Amino acid sequence: MTLEELKTWLDENMPGSYRENEHMKAHTSFRIGGPADLLLIPADVDGLEKVVAKVRQEGLPLTVIGNGSNILVRDKGIRGVVLKIGNALKSMVCEGDRLIAEAGVSLAAVANKAAACGLTGLEFAVGIPGSIGGAVYMNAGAYDGEMEKVVRSVTVITSEGHRTVLAKAEMDFGYRHSCIQENGAIIVNVELQLAKGKQQDIQCKMDDFTNRRIQKQPLDVPNAGSMFRRPCGYFAGTLIEEAGLKGYRVGGAQVSVKHAGFVVNSGNATAEDVLRLIGDVRRIVYERSGVMLEPEVRIFGE
């Protein structure tokens, strides 16, 4: 099947669900990225399941994104189909001390819902700008928390197209790692195990974390969070700063002057600018400290 044939199938089966040649800079927090051949935003889990089955059955390339807050899309864009979960699958509910959310709900909304229900455990997530699906995929974490600590089970569509529930023990969580990074499944629903807490304490902790972010992170300029994984025994930002690279620039890409662990798009940066800057930073930090930084941000496209 060609993309043209897929479009005809979508027009018949899921009208209005896709956009052609959609610039990914509109769908990433970095505000960088060339066009996706077809950007698909499924309305619900059934629609998602149906379209994934079709795309996989026809052997078309498929890329999944959540809210686009941890990705760099190259300048020539993404061939095939990009499935954006972050704008759909938005329902969530508290049941006792559990919270169940569809993959597209923003992490901030889930954290706020938990607070409103008097549930503690998710305060760390309030300022992480991704979807809960992306957060589970990345095992996102901050301050005293990590998704691993609160996930009870995850419903996925497997690479064979079946809907199945994975218990936490099957998720193989590690530092910014989950088994989904290897098995190609798509997260559709997440069940969190939280604990009863005092609403005022929960809110207080969330406000503290939010203030710390405002003080330390370049939240007023497009970026994709920490560019590099934390190397064992070091902090990437400190190594970069010690190498004299705070503020270092390639084209429109710049090592943040506020937090050297972040690379920002200071205006019309291309993916090429960011990739060249990453290459320079890795080389210079390695020469100075002997530590090779590894990107945390996921890189897609041509």
Ligand SMILES: Cc1cc2nc3c(=O)[nH]c(=O)nc-3n(C[C@H](O)[C@H](O)[C@H](O)COP(=O)(O)OP(=O)(O)OC[C@H]3O[C@@H](n4cnc5c(N)ncnc54)[C@H](O)[C@@H]3O)c2cc1C
């Ligand atoms: C200002 C800022 C601050 C940040 N702070 C933090 C922080 O403190 N801690 C932290 O861990 N991260 C942080 N991040 C990074 C980012 O917000 C997290 O990694 C977030 O969890 C990514 O979620 P997302 O929905 O945006 O995923 P995306 O960026 O869209 O995707 C990330 C990866 O997840 C995959 N993916 C997304 N959704 C699904 C799904 N439903 N099923 C299968 N795969 C999926 C994608 O294929 C991709 O490989 C920050 C980013 C920014 C911009």
